[in-house]
Amino acid sequence: MLTTALAIAPVFLLICTGYALRRGGIPSEEFWNLNDRLVYFVLMPALFFVRISEADLSGEGLLRFAGTLYAGFFAAVLFGVAAALWLARGGAVGTSVIQGAGRFNTFVALAVAEALHGAEGLQLAVLGAALLVPVVNLTVVSLFAVFLPRPGGRPIRGALLSLGTNPLILSILAAIGFNAAGLAPIPVLSGTLSVLGQAALPIMLLCVGASLRLRGLTADAAPVALAALGKLAVFPLAILAAASAFGLAPLPAAVALVYGALPTGVAAYTLSRQLGGDAPLMATMITVQTLLAFAAMPVWLTLAG
Template sequence: MLEIVLTIAPIFLLIVLGNILRRIGIPSVDFWNINDKLVYWVLFPVLLFKTTSSLTLSGAVIGNYAIVILGGFFAAVLYSLIAIKVFRISAPSGTSVLQGAARHNTFIALAVAERLFGADGLALAAMVTAVLIPVTNIVVVTSMVGMLPKTPGRSLPAAILRDLTRNPLLVSIVIGMSLNLLGVGEIPVLHQTAGILGAAALPIMLLCIGANLHFSEMRAGLLSTYLSMAGKFIVFPAVVFGLVLMVGLEGNMAMIPLIFACVPTAASSFTLARQMGGDAPLAASIVTVQTLVSFVSLPIAITLLGHVFGLTF
């Protein structure tokens, strides 16, 4: 386990560094707010475009990954909706529970996959991302629009379509996968530029994750926070693990979707909650607590799963 901890420790150190820099005002609090937008609207979409447009697609692998990762995702969604109903959680808080249980931090997953398995791991992780992000965004945004109070004069389909078509992550994957399926290949200058930006994306994104952790809001909605953690760290991984065994994935191929299942929820959950009228303080609390817990839970999970699939890191 020590080897795994040492391997992925730089990822968490960058997160800690990002939080420290924001707290001491380097370079400024406004910088981190702007940088968060840079990550969401430029760096991460460019990284997704670069990886999805140039990865080698395998129908069998994509099919197995879709079964495995989407099975875990929909199980977490179903769990959260049942928990919201059983515990009578309000609609705004319920949307934060849903995000906490079903979404994933792609930044951490990609970084861990690359640290453990190199370029091949990153390519496989990009394949999972291409499968999971569109479905996650469509289901989560649709569910949130349906759960939250409606804006007078605006239809539900229009609201869902607006939020999906302006999502830069979804747009970048659609463009990248379209170029890939058309066999366009790498476009001179465009892909070189995307490669430079993509190389900077992961470290900057990890710093931004740390900068956006808000420890003062960790006590918001303890029950809702615990429910989201049960969905994210128990239901999601358990279902993915069972499906991995069912479809017969082995080695690195099995570990990549399990990494996605074990990472904390998306840091952008807070932003989405704030933009759509959900419980933003609760979302911030869920993101912060899950990220802190993952400092311990992720190395343990990777160690145990590595033993199951006979991997040495």
């Protein structure tokens, strides 16, 4: 376990560095806001396109990998739904519990997979993101429509429209198209996007840290605890069970478990604000789970080994 903890320690140290830099005003608040956009609109789509367009998307192994990831995600979401109904604190709190239990920080997944398993691990983590990101977003937006119905459904339609223009999803779809047509790698373009993709991991980890809020966090402990239980216990347990049931190979199973052991993602806070969820509660969940993941992730990854 110590070896695993040391391997992923630089990932969390970069997150802490991002937090410290932003709180210290280095270089400026505007820099971090613009950096988030750089990662979201340029660096991550470049990384996704290069890795997916040149990956092997055929074979039974990919189906088993997908089945394992979906089993973990939907098990955690179902736990979140059950917890939200049991708490009976209203739709805003309920949607935060569901997101806290089922969503994950893709940026951290890519960095941890590369730290532990090198280029092959990063490739699998990118494929995992391609499989999960569209499904996760559609599932969560649909549950918002159930728990927080709005007259006319305008916020939900706006969220669905934003999914259709999401640069990560668009880059995934474009990469799959080029892969299927056998057009990748593309001379010059693929090389340029590969260089941009190499810059993505360290910058996005700094941005994850910069987005954390440790001051002024106030929230009911029960929803925070239940969301953490779903994300850091139910999700990885379901991944382990599914990987064993599907006979998944060791490396894909280990990368799938990385997704299971991740804290919930910063995008959950944005969606809560957009669709009328409890955004302060969501911010608390993100921060608490990020801190807990320091301890939980080495345990789960050691169990996988």
